[in-house]
Amino acid sequence: MHGDLQRLLIQKGYAPLDVRGRVVSHAALSSLAVLGQPSAHVLLYHMSCDSGMQERDLLASRAEFEKGLQSMLGLGADIILKEFWDRIRRLTSTADLGIDETLDAIGKDGAVAFARTLDYGDHALVIYRTHSFLEKMLAGFFDPLYTGGDDDDGSSNIREARAVVVDDGIKLVLTPVVAATTATTITTTYQQLCKRYGTAEIGEGIGRWTQELRQGGKGPVRLRIAKDDTWLAQRGLAADQGMEKQPWTDAAVVCALDAGRADLEYAFKLAELHRFVVFEGEEKEEENEEGSASPSIVFARSLPP
The missing domain is CATH 3.40.50 (Rossmann fold)
Known part of the structure; x- marks a missing residue:
C-alpha cells in the first residue's frame, strides 16, 4: 500500500517532509519564547532581513539560526542557543549525543x-x-x-x-x-x-x-x-x-x-x-x-x- 498511497498523495500536493528541519524549527521557536512573543517576532524579522531568507527557512536551518542570533545579540545569544540545543536533545531523546550526531539521527529516522x-x-x-x-x-x-x-x-x-x-x-x-x-x-x-x-x-x-x-x-x-x-x-x-x-x-x-x-x-x-x-x-x-x-x-x- 505504501508506494501506491504515496503516489496518490503526491498528486494531491503532498511531498516528503524535511523532519530534521521541522525539529530544528520547533526547537528554535521554543528557545525564543524566553524573550516573549512580541520581542521574538521582532528579532526574527531582523534576522530574516539580515540573512535575506524567509523566516521559516531561517528557523529550519541550524547554522543560519545560530549565525543570525549571534549577529543580532552577540554574547547575549548564548543563553538562547543553550536552550535551543537542549530543546533539540529533548525532542530527540539523545542527551548523550552531540548536536551534529543528533541531527544526523533525525535524518535517518x-x-x-x-x-x-x-x-x-x-x-x-x-x-x-x-x-x-x-x-x-x-x-x-x-x-x-x-x-x-x-x-x-x-x-x-x-x-x-x-x-x-x-x-x-x-x-x-x-x-x-x-x-x-x-x-x-x-x-x-x-x-x-x-x-x-x-x-x-x-x-x-x-x-x-x-x-x-x-x-x-x-x-x-x-x-x-x-x-x-x-x-x-x-x-x-x-x-x-x-x-x-x-x-x-x-x-x-x-x-x-x-x-x-x-x-x-x-x-x-x-x-x-x-x-x-x-x-x-x-x-x-x-x-x-x-x-x-x-x-x-x-x-x-x-x-x-
Whole structure:
C-alpha cells in the first residue's frame, strides 16, 4: 500500500517532509519564547532581513539560526542557543549525543521526534505495520515534555485533555505505553462508544465524547487525541464524521491505520483529512541489507507561503 498511497498523495500536493528541519524549527521557536512573543517576532524579522531568507527557512536551518542570533545579540545569544540545543536533545531523546550526531539521527529516522513537534491544529495520520511503531509514535505524541498544556516549570496555565480511542484488542497493547507518558490520559474503545452513541453514528459519537472532555472545570481546555481508525475501516464506517467541526479543528490529532487491514481507497480518503501522513518503514527484501526495515517517512501537504 505504501508506494501506491504515496503516489496518490503526491498528486494531491503532498511531498516528503524535511523532519530534521521541522525539529530544528520547533526547537528554535521554543528557545525564543524566553524573550516573549512580541520581542521574538521582532528579532526574527531582523534576522530574516539580515540573512535575506524567509523566516521559516531561517528557523529550519541550524547554522543560519545560530549565525543570525549571534549577529543580532552577540554574547547575549548564548543563553538562547543553550536552550535551543537542549530543546533539540529533548525532542530527540539523545542527551548523550552531540548536536551534529543528533541531527544526523533525525535524518535517518525521525518519526518519533516528529510526533513530539505536533501542536494544536496539527493533524497526522500514521500508517503502521507493527504495534511497536504505533507505540513509539504515541509515546512521542503524549510526551509530557512536549504536550503544550504545561509551562517549562511544570505549571499549567491552560488545561489539556488527552484521550485515546482504540478497539478492545489494541487497548491491551497501548494502555501501558500511554500510562507511561502521562497518568491523565483517558482511554476508551469503539465498542464502549458504540454502546453509548450507536454504531451508525460512531464518528459523531467520538466528536461528542471529545467535546465533553473539553467541558467541565474552569478555564480553557485544549485537546490532544489519538485514535486508531482500523476498527472503522474493517466495518466500512466513515472515519471523518465531525472532524471538520470543533473540537477537532484546533486539536492536536494523531489517527492511525494498520496498513495490512485497510484497503487503498479507504487509506487515501483518510489521509486527505490530515496535513501529515507518517509511513512506517517497510521490511527490506534482501537478507543481506543492513537493518530489518527501511526508515519511516513523513509526507506533508504544502501550505501557502
